[in-house]
Amino acid sequence: MEMDRLQPDIKYEYCDRPGEDLDGNENFGGDEKRLFQLWSNIKATVLKYRSRGFMVSAACLGLICVFSILVLQIQMKAESDVKSSQKNILQEFNETINLLQVSYSRLSTEKDQLQNDCRTDKEIKLSYMNKVEKLNKTINDMQDSYSRLTTEKDQLQNDCRSDRELKLSYVNKVDELNKTINDNQVSYSRLTSEKDQLQNRFNSIEAELKKRNSEKGYSFIDDKKTWTESRQFCRDRGGDLLVINSVEEQRYISSVFQEGVWIGLSDIDNEGVMKWVDNSALTKQFWGQGEPNDDRGKEDCVELSPKKPNEKNWNDIPCSEKRKWICEN
Numbered sequence: 001m002e003m004d005r006l007q008p009d010i011k012y013e014y015c016d017r018p019g020e021d022l023d024g025n026e027n028f029g030g031d032e033k034r035l036f037q038l039w040s041n042i043k044a045t046v047l048k049y050r051s052r053g054f055m056v057s058a059a060c061l062g063l064i065c066v067f068s069i070l071v072l073q074i075q076m077k078a079e080s081d082v083k084s085s086q087k088n089i090l091q092e093f094n095e096t097i098n099l100l101q102v103s104y105s106r107l108s109t110e111k112d113q114l115q116n117d118c119r120t121d122k123e124i125k126l127s128y129m130n131k132v133e134k135l136n137k138t139i140n141d142m143q144d145s146y147s148r149l150t151t152e153k154d155q156l157q158n159d160c161r162s163d164r165e166l167k168l169s170y171v172n173k174v175d176e177l178n179k180t181i182n183d184n185q186v187s188y189s190r191l192t193s194e195k196d197q198l199q200n201r202f203n204s205i206e207a208e209l210k211k212r213n214s215e216k217g218y219s220f221i222d223d224k225k226t227w228t229e230s231r232q233f234c235r236d237r238g239g240d241l242l243v244i245n246s247v248e249e250q251r252y253i254s255s256v257f258q259e260g261v262w263i264g265l266s267d268i269d270n271e272g273v274m275k276w277v278d279n280s281a282l283t284k285q286f287w288g289q290g291e292p293n294d295d296r297g298k299e300d301c302v303e304l305s306p307k308k309p310n311e312k313n314w315n316d317i318p319c320s321e322k323r324k325w326i327c328e329n
């Protein structure tokens, strides 16, 4: 009875059967079962010790129990919230992972595609570069060929022009030569005719001259001998080498001959003293410039040189020289 007095405010009804609602239905989980077990133990203890002190203690324990239940519920609620939050985070994390996986797969696919495209682009670029390089080489070769052919063409044009000019020059020269040959043939014919006429004239003059010379006592010998041999030739024929006694005779002999001839004058017997072969006096003298000079002490016989002035054409020369000569009877 005392015990009932001490607990008028305590709603044991609510704690009589923890885990049951007011209608008596069980509505508790694992933790509530443990609380129910703890309460049952406390109740058993209280019932065992139905004393006031025990009742107070039981009340305190009940309060502690309620407080603990509240704390536990709060903790459970917090844990539940945390678990729910963690679950949500985990779900979001999984969703994010899935999204990332999808993105990764898509990006991998795009990366592979890009790599393929890049490789393809590289191959195409390399192919184009090779083609460009080949084209450049072909262009360079064609330029070289063009330059070479241009040079050859210019050379051929020059050669052709030179050949035409040379041919034209040769043609002109041939024409000139033909004309010259024709002219020369005409001249040759004319000159031959003139030569024949002159030869005939010469022959006639020579014959006439020989006749006159013979009449004058001269013999013009068409041969060449030393001075001594020539004189002996004349002496063998009853005469001697020519002795010039007058200007007229000097002019006449000079006009008849075209080359040097011996005359009968020498200083063989006495050097420096010229003497005619007939020992006549040396009155008329027709020495050339600077003669007689007895060059090197070897000139003792005299020739008449018709190519020099008619009245200055005597010269002393070595007697061993060979000349034509004139015999005078």
Ligand SMILES: [Ca+2]
Pocket (backbone or CB within 6 Å): 242, 243, 244, 245, 249, 328
């Ligand atoms: Ca004479």
Ligand SMILES: [Ca+2]
Pocket (backbone or CB within 6 Å): 267, 271, 272, 294, 298, 299, 300, 301, 316
């Ligand atoms: Ca002399």
Ligand SMILES: [Ca+2]
Pocket (backbone or CB within 6 Å): 291, 292, 293, 294, 295, 299, 315, 316, 317
């Ligand atoms: Ca001389």
